[in-house]
Amino acid sequence: MADYNMHLLVCGGTGCKASQSELIKMNLKNQLTELGLEEDIQVIHTGCFGFCEKGPIVKIQPDNTFYVSVTPEDTKEIIEEHIVKGRKVERLLYKDPSTKTSIIESKNMDFYKKQVRIALRNCGFINPDNIEEYVANDGYEALAKCLGEMTPEETTKLIIDSGLRGRGGGGFPTGLKWDITRKVEGDQKYVVCNADEGDPGAFMDRSILEGDPHTVIEAMAICGYCIGADKGLVYIRAEYPLAIERLKTAIGQAQEYGLLGEGILGTDFNFDIELRYGAGAFVCGEETALIHSMEGLRGEPTFKPPFPSVSGYLGKPTNVNNVETFANIPPIINKGAEWFGSIGTENSKGTKVFALAGKINNVGLIEVPMGTTLREVVYDIGGGIKDGKEFKAVQTGGPSGGCLTKDFLDTPIEYDSLIAAGSMMGSGGMIVMDEDDCMVAIAKFYLEFTLDESCGKCTPCRIGNKRLYEILDKITEGKGEPEDLDRLRALSDVVKDTSLCGLGQSSPNPILSTIENFFGEYESHVTIQKCPAGQCKSLLQYIIEDEKCTGCTLCFRHCPVGAISGEKRSPHFIDQSLCIKCGVCYQKCKFDAIKIA
Amino acid sequence: MTKIKSLADLKKLKDEVQSKIKLREKGDHPENLVQIKVSMATCGIASGAKETMNYFIETLDNQGVDALVTQTGCMGYCYAEPTIELTIPGKEPVIYGFVDKVKAQEIIDKHVIKNELVDGIIPVNYKTIDD
Structure with missing residues (x-):
C-alpha cells in the first residue's frame, strides 16, 4: 500500500485550468520525481475550491497551507522552500485585503470557504431514511x-x-x-x-x-x-x-x-x-x-x-x-x-440557500451568509461564466424578481438591498446570464411562465399579463415600435398596482428591471429591428460572404430545409425566404464564411 | 422500538448511535469499514447515482472489501453529479465528483485498496454550524 505522507492539491476547476493548473500539476510532479520524493508526496487535481478569483490554487496537506495565484514558474520555489526546507512561501500566501498581511497560521486557512451551511447542515451527510x-x-x-x-x-x-x-x-x-x-x-x-x-x-x-x-x-x-x-x-x-x-x-x-x-x-x-x-x-x-x-x-x-x-x-x-x-x-x-444573529447583516440574519444555475461553471446548491456579494457568488462559488464569456446579468427572485447588471455585482445579498437594486431575494433561484442572452427574450420567457401560472381570478393579472406578453412577442418578432416601450411600462405599472395577489403584483418585475437596466437592447429591437445578442431569430439573417466561401458544400449538405444553393468550389447562397434560422450552417462552416447580420 | 419518553432517552439514543458511528470510523476494530455515501437527491439519481451506488456495492462485494455504501441527500455540487463521499477508517472524508462506473473503479482500485488519492476530489468549500 502506498503511504504518502503529504499531498499537494492543485485546483482543477474550470477557472484554474484556464490559468494553467494542468502545467502546475505536471511541474510539481516532475520536480518531486527529480528529488526522489514521488513515493512520499502525491500530487492530485481537485475540483473547484470556490475561490476562483485568486486561482490557481495549491493546497498542501496535512499542514493545510493555502497558496493562491500560483503560476507554473512558482512550483520550484514551493518545492524547494516549503517541501524541502519547511518554510512557507510568503509571497504566494493569501493577503487579507484590509490589513495587507499574509495569512500564515494554518488554522486561519479557511478564509476561502464562502459558504456556511445551516439549513443544509445535514444534506449530503446523513442518510435521510434513517x-x-x-x-x-x-x-x-x-x-x-x-x-x-x-x-x-x-x-x-x-x-x-x-x-x-x-x-x-x-x-x-x-x-x-x-x-x-x-x-x-x-x-x-x-x-x-x-x-x-x-x-x-x-x-x-x-x-x-x-x-x-x-x-x-x-x-x-x-x-x-x-x-x-x-x-x-x-x-x-x-x-x-x-x-x-x-x-x-x-x-x-x-x-x-x-x-x-x-x-x-x-x-x-x-x-x-x-x-x-x-x-x-x-x-x-x-x-x-x-x-x-x-x-x-x-x-x-x-x-x-x-x-x-x-x-x-x-x-x-x-x-x-x-x-x-x-x-x-x-x-x-x-x-x-445570539449565534444566529452573529451571521449575516443588520436586517438580514443568517444564511440563504440559492440554486445557482444558468451560464455558470459550478452550477449548484449553495448556502451563503446574508451580505455576501453577488460577485462572490458568481465568480468565486460559481466559478465564473461558462466558456470565458462576458457576464451580463443575474436574475434573482424568479418570475417576481429582476435582472441585475454588472453594476450591481457588489450588491450584498440581503432582503432590502436587493429590493433597492430593483430585484428581490425571492425563494432562492439565481440564474446567471452571459453576453449571448437577449434580455427581451428573457423577459418574455418569464412572462410566458406567469401567463401559464396565473389563476385567472383577477383581470389585471389574467389579461394584463397576456397583453404584456403579446407586446414582448411582437418586439422579438421584429414588429415592435418605439411606443411599445412606453406601453410596456404603463401597463406593467397597472398590473403591479391592481392585481389581487403577489403573483400579479410582481409579474411585471422582469420587464421593468430589464427595460431599466438594458434600455439600449430594447431600443435596438424596436428602432433598427436588431437583436444585439443575436438570439431573436426573426431579427437575424444568415449571410454567406463570397470572399471567404470555398464552396465546400458542407453548409449545403447540412441545411435541413434546402435553403442553400451553389456550385462546388464556388460561393454558396442562402435563400432568405426558405431559411428557418436554425444556425446549422453557421456552426458547420469551417471557413468562418457565414455571418449573422 | 421503545418510544423516546424524555430528553434523557433522546440523549441516550444519540450517544448509542454516535458511538456506533465512531466504531465504524475508527480503525482497529472488527467493525472497521470503508464508508461510501452516494448523493441521492432527485438530480443525483437523474445523473446516474443509482448505477454508481449499485456498482460500488457489487464491485466491493466481489472484491471482498468490507464496505458500507449508503445514500444521502444533495451535497450541492450539481455540476459534478454523481457525487460520493468516501471515508477510509481513521481518515478525513473525501468527496469525489463525476463518479460514473469508470471513475468508481478507479476510486476502488486506488483509493479504497491502495489508499492513494485520485484526481477529482472536491474540496470542502463551506463552513458548518460547528465551525
Missing part, C-alpha cells in the same frame, strides 16, 4: 429543549430575537408571525409547511426535504408547541415524488419513536403531521391560495386581511412557513439567537 443518523447530529434536541425547558412564549421570543425572516421570498419576520398566531384565540390551530416550490430553476426546498426531512418535522412540532397547534400539514407538489417518499418515511419513523403523536417526550404536548399534495400550480405558493387548495377548493388567492394567522385552513388560525425557514429553526434553538 432517523438515528439525524438524532446523532443533534436531531430532535431542539424539540426536547423547548418542551422540557422553555415555555411557548420563551421559544417564540428566541425566534424573534434571532432575526430570522421568511425564506420563501417575502422576508416577514418568522418569530413575529408565530407570535401573532400564538396570540389569536382558537380551539384548533394549524402549522403549515409550504413546500410548493415553483420558481423556474429553484430546488432548495426539494433538496432539504430529500436530504434532511426530519429537520422540517422537528421545526413544525416546535412551531406547533409555540402557537398551540397539534396538527401540521405539509403542502407539497406531487412533482416531487422522492421528497414525498422520504418525508413519509421520516414521519413514520418519528411516530414510531414517539417524536410525533400523543404525549411527545413524556409531556402533554400532542402533534402530528399529514401531507397534502399540490398539482404544481405556481400560484399555490401564495399562502391563501395554498390554503384553499388544501381545503379542496380552487387554488386561487383571496384578499388579505384576514391573514392566515387569524383565519386560515378551515377558518382556523394557521401559521404558514417555508421549508427553508423551518430548516433554520432547530439550530437557532440549539445554538441560541
